Amino acid sequence: MTQNNQKLLDEKHIPEGYKKTEVGLIPEGWMIRTIGDFAPLQRGFDLPSRLRTDGLYPVIYSNGFVNTHLEYKVKGPGIVTGRSGTIGKVHYVEQNYWPHNTSLWVTKFNGVDPKFIYFLFSKIGFERFSSGSGVPTLNRNDAHSFRIQLPKSIEEQQKIATALSDTDTLISELEKLIEKKQAIKTATMQQLLTGKTRLPEFALREDGMPKGYKDSELGQIPEDWEVDKIANTLSITTGSRNTQDKINDGHYPFFVRSQTVERINTYSFDGEGVLTAGDGVGTGKIFHYINGKCDIHQRVYLMSNFKQNLDGYYFYIYFSNYFYDRIMSMTAKSSVDSVRREMIADMLIFLPPINEQKKISLVIKNLYAELDVLSSKLNKLLKIKQGMMQELLTGKTRLV
Structure with a gap:
């Protein structure tokens, strides 16, 4: 059971059981x-x-x-x-x-x-x-x-340590679960996006026999998959805004060369698309999936107008997982300063049948959502622990 102190609005008032010291009010004990x-x-x-x-x-x-x-x-x-x-x-x-x-x-x-x-x-x-x-x-x-x-009192110290240790245990268990789920997500994406594993409803031919594989520019792929250049499946453009155009309480999302999404009062795009930074520290590592109104920085690439053989979210998953490796293979340096249009346009992509793309997208989207929920729980636990430390280690809250 915990006994909370009332807030000390009047510095002259010393609550019962507390004393005034050089570091402020602390418990008598x-x-x-x-x-x-x-x-x-x-x-x-x-x-x-x-x-x-x-x-x-x-x-x-x-x-x-x-x-x-x-x-x-x-x-x-x-x-x-x-x-x-x-x-x-x-x-x-x-x-x-x-x-x-x-x-x-x-x-x-x-x-x-x-x-x-x-x-x-x-x-x-x-x-x-x-x-x-x-x-x-x-x-x-x-x-x-x-x-x-x-x-x-050593006993009070130990009670405080036990309470905080219990919280640490919960945090550690949740971190392990997130790590496990992250590994599952990574393995699932690797298998589904390359066709090494097929979802059950797409794995068999009409006669009930397992579907086979064929050679392609990207190696062995399922017999009913195709490979094409990204430029043949969508449009590639860039934005026109500058970073200083952002407005803190703007009506629309403003995508700049950062994972942080700014705000702005204008929009130049309304629809489904995928964004990546054209240069900056996050080159090849920053991606956004959008579906609605937004504005875009002049050095951010927008992929949109997806053709009938490409699902937008499937492309987001595929592109965000393989683009960095592609651009790193095109440079002798340890980093990439900027993205050229042809780096995107000439990149090859696996194209399963559209219904399979949508199902792959749904499976992976659910894995992302599960990780988001767990990460949110972890952040809340970390904040709770910080609050507990502030209360218990200063004597503001006592463990009885």
Whole structure:
């Protein structure tokens, strides 16, 4: 059960059970201590790659677990954070471990619960103690002198840690489910978009025999599929607007060279289409499916006016999954600066019968929708956890 504090509208009023301190109002049973007092930090231990041997014990670097070693330096449980390079991340280690010299580790827990301190450190944000103009380095002295409130009672610390750990478990389980669903989606798309797997209603001939395969410019394809250039199946144009034309509360979507959709009060297109950035950091990776009124940046390509043998959403799925690989195969560099029209126009596409395209689109659209729902749940859980940390780790909400 939780007991919520009323908002403190009057700073002179101190609610029953609370006291005024240098960090504000905190519960009577809480104290203010420095990090150096209850969880001092020490630099980790050097471990050159040539001396490291895979073993049972995790090696914790500034960015977390990377590999293992035959020996350990510190008995778990422990807490590690970045000393140089990656600053701000906090890592909790259950077992014995080796803290690398790019990290700082808690040498002792003076009257505090390790898991509670992990959450407390995660909330503090150790990047505030970084210094140096080159590679950021955590200033241990600044961290040690930082004063913060925490419960005197180990039991209350453990209850807070348990509540937050339970939330972490839910988040972890949901992340694993999303990863599994993402893998299923990727495999399903690979199979259906290439014809390696046929949906049951399209897999057999009229006599009940399985349909065969034939050679094509893209290799083996189902006997009733075709291959054609994109330019032969739709129209390719670009927009005419500039980024500065956007209006924050505009009536229509405005597609620029970004995954972020801006707003505008004009529209130059009304219909079904697929968009991709013509240049910029997202070249070959930014795609939008549209069906309605919108306006378009002058360096964004629009594919529309789909012919009768091409379903618009099928094209969106196919194009967004294979276009990047195509343009990367056309350059000797590690990135593409801009997209030329012929990169799109001359790209080959598998063309199943239109009814099969529509069914493939529906199957994959449902997989996207399922992932969207799960991602939304994950975002809500992450926000809930942040709210819980703010309430529980400051004493605003007490666990009874």
